[in-house]
Amino acid sequence: MAEAVRPRPSEVLPPVTERIGPLAWLRHNLFSTWYDTLLTLVVLWLLYVTLVPFFEWAVLNATLSGESKDDCAPGGACWALIRVRFGQYMFGLYPDSERWRVVLAFAILVAAMVPLFLPRMKRRIAWAVALILWYPPVAYVLFAGGWFGLEPVETANWGGLFLTLVIAGVGITTSLPLGILLALGRRSEMPTVRAVCIVFIEVVRGVPLVTVLFMASVMLPLFLPPGVTIDKLLRALVGVSLFASAYMAEVVRGGLQAIPKGQYEAAMALGLSYWQMMRLVVLPQALRLVIPGIVNTFIGLFKDTSLVTIIGLYDLLGMARLITTDPAWLGRHAESYLFAAFGFWVFCFAMSRYSMYVEKVLAAGRERR
């Protein structure tokens, strides 16, 4: 045994300076063999031919202010477009004078969400539930108006990032509880409940969201009595929420299946009812296991909101496209779409980071199972 521990001469490591430091790192990771070297050089060349022109276009030759495309320097990005139309990217066609209401509503939300970032999970859940109950009515009154002397704003005029956040927010907050109920229903011992849940999940997952939205917008009015209309946005919200909840149900079911039978039995033996068992014992463990899957669904949902364009609602992406059709800015697609993409990325990235943070907090709570 002692023989094996002592390094043979060939295993003796080279001096420290040749093992660590940037040069050694380069040699080890980028140039260790001839094909590594070749790959490194090819990649460097690709980066050079793509990033350098992009940098020149986006930064060096960019125009930051101006009133139309004619003010923009050729060969450079025209960020003036974003600047001039920023309000529309954010709010769509929401009237200028009323935009403070949207800002106020989001400010209230941000303030109310601060406790969710404090690392005390129990209170956090109670607070989140309370928030889900009181915030939507407040936000609705501010957004739509019509009460307390607020001027009514039709949902058709809602747009831009604001609309994206409304749809995604409603979708996220309804799809999780609905998804949980569907997942529980799918595992229920009651045949009717189970059948209904399975059919719903499989049908909704089996069709594209575009179809659901299209049906909600074109087909649904055909079945309603004449004169009765349901708000277009409301139909989109219902469609997106149901769609997302079907996916969420399967994510949650994955978590439920990972909980050992003994947990159910211990809860039942203590006399907990079915809902107490689920709420206090099973779901807290199951949901914790599938946080990455839940957030994955949220992120997918957030980006899917851009599909509402096909029923004539202008979310951030729809607005970005609409703006490029303005003759004053004709042909400035790249700037507009890049800005929209950046907007989506900021929110999706934030969700992803938040989920990692929550996982870390929960993992710190108990070192091992």
Place this chain on the structure above:
Amino acid sequence: MSADTDPIIVMRDVHKWFGEFHVLRGIDLDVRRSEKVVICGPSGSGKSTLIRCINGLEDYQRGEIVVDGIPLDGDVKHLDAVRREVGMVFQQFNLFPHLTVLENLILAPMYVKHMPRREAEELAMQLLERVKIPEQAHKYPGQLSGGQQQRVAIARALCMRPKIMLFDEPTSALDPEMVKEVLDVMIELAEEGMTMVVVTHEMGFARSVADTMVFMDQGEIVEKAPPSEFFTNPRSERTKLFLSQILHH
């Protein structure tokens, strides 16, 4: 009949099938208040299934089970009532890993009995003292040894102030050096007069604690006798064979 002889658990001709498999074949068993019944038998003999029937974790297809006067007849109210009277300890502990020890203990008193949190916590701490691990109250189950986890599980069941305690092979998943600490708690509980039904292979425990030994094989109760008789003079050949297998190694 006096309260002493009046059985608290009555099983009459209980039959259970898992699909085609006939697990329990006509079980007749009475347990008196304060009686300690130890059930043993080879694996697959139906002993776990039997005690799981007593608190309705398993249903049965024929016969009758009455616990403290409440029939287990498929009525959910009866089931809930029985489960309030009966505590259970499992082989795999089945503590709730996302809750601390204290939270594990106060969960059922708070949500099933609607006990105020402070009262539930006081009760929980008393019981943790009794199983000799009050200092672990704020740890998570995953941070405890197997023996400690099983003692927490016993305390958790006792938190509901049950009249009957069921033990389903409580020491089988433990490392050998931890078996004693769990058995000691069980012996103490027995001395306090708890009605206990225990499935175990710990024959030393059975000999010193049991009032009645039950030997099961192939879904039937083969022999039922006080330990003095059961260990020294078993009547059935199957019991003799089983005892020789587990006692001589």
